[in-house]
Amino acid sequence: MAPPPRFITPAGFARLRAEYEQLFASERPALVETISWAAGNGDRSENGDYIYGRKRLRELDRRLQHLSRIMKNARVVDPADQPDRDQVRFGATVQLADEDDQRRRITIVGDDETDASAGLIGWSAPLARALVGARVGDERAVRLPAGEKWYEVIDIDYPDL
Structure with a gap:
C-alpha cells in the first residue's frame, strides 16, 4: 500500500x-x-x-x-491556485487574535516545511486543523497541552497567481 x-x-x-x-x-x-x-x-x-x-x-x-x-x-499544492480565498485552506496566511488580543500571523504549509519561529505551521498541527474552513471573523477553539485557547480570524491572505 x-x-x-x-x-x-x-x-x-x-x-x-x-x-x-x-x-x-x-x-x-x-x-x-x-x-x-x-x-x-x-x-x-x-x-x-x-x-x-x-x-x-x-x-x-x-x-x-x-x-x-x-x-x-x-x-x-500551489496556494495561489486556491479558488475559495475567503476560507482558510492549505497555503493560507492567516492573521489571528487570541483572547488577550495578542496578534500573530501564521501560514499553513506542509508538515515537512514547518518552522514555528517563521510562522510556518504544518497543516496537521492542532492550530491549523482548527482553522481550516474558517472565514474572517470566525472564532475557533484549539486544544493545546496547556488547555483550550480561542482564536479569532482577522485576515486571510493567499499568494497572487
Whole structure:
C-alpha cells in the first residue's frame, strides 16, 4: 500500500530539492574523497578522519534517503491556485487574535516545511486543523497541552497567481 501523499508548497519543495542536490552533488563527494584519503593513511582503528568520515557519511546518506522519500511522495499544492480565498485552506496566511488580543500571523504549509519561529505551521498541527474552513471573523477553539485557547480570524491572505 502506498503511503499517503505529503502536501507541500512549491517553495517548500524547492527548498527540499536544493538541500538534496547540495548534499548529493557537493558535500557527499567531498566526504567520500576525505574518507578515501584517510583510508590510505594506514591503521583505520585510530584514524579520526576515517572514523568520523564514515559516521558522517552514514548520517548524510540517511538524510538523502529521507529527502528522497519525501520528494517521491510529495504532492505539490500551489496556494495561489486556491479558488475559495475567503476560507482558510492549505497555503493560507492567516492573521489571528487570541483572547488577550495578542496578534500573530501564521501560514499553513506542509508538515515537512514547518518552522514555528517563521510562522510556518504544518497543516496537521492542532492550530491549523482548527482553522481550516474558517472565514474572517470566525472564532475557533484549539486544544493545546496547556488547555483550550480561542482564536479569532482577522485576515486571510493567499499568494497572487
